[in-house]
Amino acid sequence: MAAVLAPPGPRTGAHPAAQPPHPARRRAGAVHRRRALVWFALLAGPNVALLLVFVYRPLLESLYLSTMQWNLGSPVARFVGFGNYVEWFTSPATAQVLTTTAVFTLATVGGALVLGLGLALLLDRRLPGRGLARTVAFAPYVLSGYAVGILWLFIFDPRYGLMSAVLGWFGVASPQWYTAEPWPLVMIIVVYLWKNLGYVALIYLAGLQSVPQDLRDAAALDGASPARTLRSVVLPLLTPTTFFLTVTMLLASLQSFDVIRSMTSGGPLGSTTTLMYQIYQEGFVNGRAGYASAGATVLFLVLLAVTALQLRYVEKKVHYA
Template sequence: WLFIFDPRYGLMSTVLGWFGATSPQWYTAEPWPLVMVVVVYLWKHLGYVALIYLAGLQAVPQALLDAAALDGASPARTLRSIVLPLLAPTTFFLLVTMLLASLQSFDIIRSMTQGGPLGSTTTLMYQIYVEGFVNGRAGYASAGATILFLLLLALTSVQLRFVERKGHYAPAPALRPARP
């Protein structure tokens, strides 16, 4: 990734050159360091999110899709009325896990920007590392870790309360044959 975003010899510089644009200073000019970190972070988690959504799509009952097709529902209507509501728990799971993971991001920031320039890509997790291991201030690092824990706990509890208000989908009960 460091090579891809190199402003002089990187792949992004070459691709932008094909369109007549010059490559920005990805590492030094605002807001490009943050954009660079976000792009790498999205690429890092794309496979995980796609795999979880694939599992969610495979759990959609084929009988519901067949019934919608028999009723004449268009593919867009089937997606909007059947598939997306059934993927709501999967979306909630991904929302919680990706939010928690993004607040704990450290590796990409440490390896690409080291929190700079001027702290523009510093996260609370990276600041905890700097205070504890670079500056040797264990008390500040512990306080930051406690704040991060409380923040993650609060966000998770708010998200759990929000999802409890939504409907939960369960398989339809089996139909009993009519009595003679």
């Protein structure tokens, strides 16, 4: 005899998660989400407003001005489209400006990372007066770049400066730091490194102090030398710090202005004119606001591209654990 199948009834042992949420819970969740949105708007809203007013609005205005032929103070502006960009890319000075910018940036970023790491390793040792040494090393970073440049002009003076006296002790004549290439560019690179070395060393020092001591002890027990421990244990754990410093120092070097302005004003013959200084020169000295805005747009695109490449390729080699 065929069995008669009764329709299935409600399961008494159903899991509570399978049941629809209670209306009171849905209302509580909606209230919680609205409250979180209100707090987000209150806390992030002022920052977003400031970014829109003081960052993105000037950026859009600069993009607009780059398509205009307009001089500072002139009541008339003429639309030229990409004319300013064509002039910038075809100018004979552009190649020299880009070369100077690349040399200055690579030298200051690479030098700061290498020298900063060495200084951080030295300041990480248990030496007397270590706290004072850290303060002295970091102090130049908080000084005005313009004041630092003026100070170092006296040090580099070929006849009466301290550098000339030190070189004289070894029987070496002082180079013509102000006039003979490539010494003006070397001079501003040295000053920029001196000013920012303490910042790099301080960030590296924080990274060194976060390296677990037991890993160093284990490497020492395995017979690794201090140099091998640094290369195989410490440096891989410092890759997040190195990545952060590479990004920040690269952006800062590309936008450097105050040291160049106070020491060489882009000279002699444009040998120390970087892209950032050219934007200032064209916009505020020559009064060509449209042309300067085109240069500023190029600088923005360079910064954007460099940052994107670093985030895309360099960050893959960063070890966060």
